[in-house]
Amino acid sequence: MPTSAGVEACLPIGSDLDLVWVRQHVRQAAARLGFGLVEQTKLVTAASELARNTLVHGGGGRMDSAQVTRGRAVGLRLAFSDDGPGIADLELALKDGYTSGGGLGMGLGGARRLVHEFSLESTVGVGTTVTVVSWASAPPRLREEF
Amino acid sequence: MPEQEAAGTQGSPADEVGAFLRRRREQIAQRWADESMFRTVFTVSRDEAAEAARHVVDALAEVADAERMHDTDAAGFTVVREQLARMGAARSRAGFTTAQVSAEVEGLRPPALNLLISDLKDAPAERVRDCTTALTVLMGTLRLVVLDTALSEGQALIERQQLQLLEVATPVIKLWDGIVAVPLIGTLDSARSQVVMETLLEAIVEQHARFAILDITGVPTVDSLVAQHLMKTVAAARLMGAECVVSGIRPAIAQTIVHLGLDLGTVVTRASLADALAYALHELGAGIVGPAADGARLR
Ligand SMILES: Nc1ncnc2c1ncn2[C@@H]1O[C@H](COP(=O)(O)OP(=O)(O)O)[C@@H](O)[C@H]1O
Ligand SMILES: [Mg+2]
Numbered sequence: 001m002p003t004s005a006g007v008e009a010c011l012p013i014g015s016d017l018d019l020v021w022v023r024q025h026v027r028q029a030a031a032r033l034g035f036g037l038v039e040q041t042k043l044v045t046a047a048s049e050l051a052r053n054t055l056v057h058g059g060g061g062r063m064d065s066a067q068v069t070r071g072r073a074v075g076l077r078l079a080f081s082d083d084g085p086g087i088a089d090l091e092l093a094l095k096d097g098y099t100s101g102g103g104l105g106m107g108l109g110g111a112r113r114l115v116h117e118f119s120l121e122s123t124v125g126v127g128t129t130v131t132v133v134s135w136a137s138a139p140p141r142l143r144e145e146f
Numbered sequence: 147m148p149e150q151e152a153a154g155t156q157g158s159p160a161d162e163v164g165a166f167l168r169r170r171r172e173q174i175a176q177r178w179a180d181e182s183m184f185r186t187v188f189t190v191s192r193d194e195a196a197e198a199a200r201h202v203v204d205a206l207a208e209v210a211d212a213e214r215m216h217d218t219d220a221a222g223f224t225v226v227r228e229q230l231a232r233m234g235a236a237r238s239r240a241g242f243t244t245a246q247v248s249a250e251v252e253g254l255r256p257p258a259l260n261l262l263i264s265d266l267k268d269a270p271a272e273r274v275r276d277c278t279t280a281l282t283v284l285m286g287t288l289r290l291v292v293l294d295t296a297l298s299e300g301q302a303l304i305e306r307q308q309l310q311l312l313e314v315a316t317p318v319i320k321l322w323d324g325i326v327a328v329p330l331i332g333t334l335d336s337a338r339s340q341v342v343m344e345t346l347l348e349a350i351v352e353q354h355a356r357f358a359i360l361d362i363t364g365v366p367t368v369d370s371l372v373a374q375h376l377m378k379t380v381a382a383a384r385l386m387g388a389e390c391v392v393s394g395i396r397p398a399i400a401q402t403i404v405h406l407g408l409d410l411g412t413v414v415t416r417a418s419l420a421d422a423l424a425y426a427l428h429e430l431g432a433g434i435v436g437p438a439a440d441g442a443r444l445r
Contacts, residue, residue: 109407114405
């Protein structure tokens with residue numbers, strides 16, 4: 001029986017150690033909401049990428065996590081936000097292999113493929129927020145089509 | 147002269163408390179030596195506990211003389227800080243919570259306060275109240291100092307343990323002549339990846355290894371940074387003349403790596419450590435472990 005206890009949270013992202021907490025929180029929250037092992041792993045990995053971007057590119061920030069429901073479907077929404085330099089060219093940033101630093105450049109694009117819903121908002125000089133949602137089973141809209 | 151030593155006659159409450167602490171140093175120390183704060187740390191001898199308690203009384207007297215009852219940074223505390231830190235460390239090793247440590251320090255207050263009240267039995271009520279308040283404030287400050295040192299001692303302990311973990315969590319195992327393996331466990335952050343790489347490269351040189359197996363069964367998350375570290379390690383090992391095999395990629399992680407879009411194309415991977423060993427042995431041409439006559443596979 002999925003329960004939302006411990007799913008709502010706001011975690012700081014200011015150090016490597018915080019990334020460990022973020023991954024742990026996402027894994028536990030997803031498990032509580034009834035995510036299968038593969039979906040858990042995908043979401044945790046996406047969270048790891050986005051939280052590291054918040055830390056490395058955004059200069060630190062936070063992750064807010066909340067349960068979402070649509071019809072009978074249950075999901076987890078994670079928002080990663082920072083007050084960093086922002087992203088001038090969103091499309092370029094999302095391109096596989098593009099990195100402004102020494103990374104692999106697979107974080108943003110990869111995270112988008114690992115979750116069901118993905119939105120990226122950024123203003124140069126103000127900050128960046130990436131919000132993702134994944135559903136415990138198949139995404140609800142697909143389900144309704146059946 | 148005797149009047150000066152008498153209680154409750156002159157000076158500020160802080161002066162009064164300072165004079166009291168010096169006058170009653172021995173009695174207070176003896177009582178504190180029996181309180182759990184000192185008793186449980188200095189289990190070897192009671193004299194040792196009393197001596198430690200005397201140091202704390204002296205420190206408090208100095209703080210009172212300086213009229214810095216509220217000040218956790220008062221100079222008087224510096225001389226006992228190290229001792230308090232040791233006591234705090236003993237507490238955190240024993241699994242004490244902050245609240246328990248706090249309660250222990252609080253336990254030192256009543257014996258001292260009772261002595262002060264009996265010394266002040268002839269003083270006006272207002273004077274008694276001011277002096278007991280001053281001592282209570284001072285003991286509260288001591289409590290803060292102890293908690294402060296206990297907490298930073300705990301932090302230092304955690305940092306030491308993390309460093310130790312870095313070392314113990316990367317054992318390089320010689321599986322066969324020319325084959326070494328590292329079972330990776332836990333988070334592969336940058337610091338750990340660096341240690342892993344260094345230890346592995348050293349082992350490759352020492353053992354004249356031709357194959358190095360990196361088993362990631364114990365790594366919970368493989369994101370692009372972890373993959374990048376793995377690939378760097380593989381490339382460095384290759385420069386040392388050893389081929390790396392990555393084993394233990396669990397099904398959920400394999401699917402995630404594909405969605406993430408990571409290309410481990412140049413890295414040899416095997417499902418399990420046993421498979422990786424079989425591969426390496428085969429490549430080395432070690433005929434000893436060919437398929438058995440009954441067709442059983444090396445697994
Ligand atoms: N939170 C952020 N703030 C500013 N820039 C960002 C942020 N997240 C991503 N970027 C930009 O997008 C690029 C691509 O990100 P990503 O795909 O994760 O690759 P990588 O982190 O390996 O560089 C980064 O190099 C960086 O320039
Ligand atoms: Mg990234």
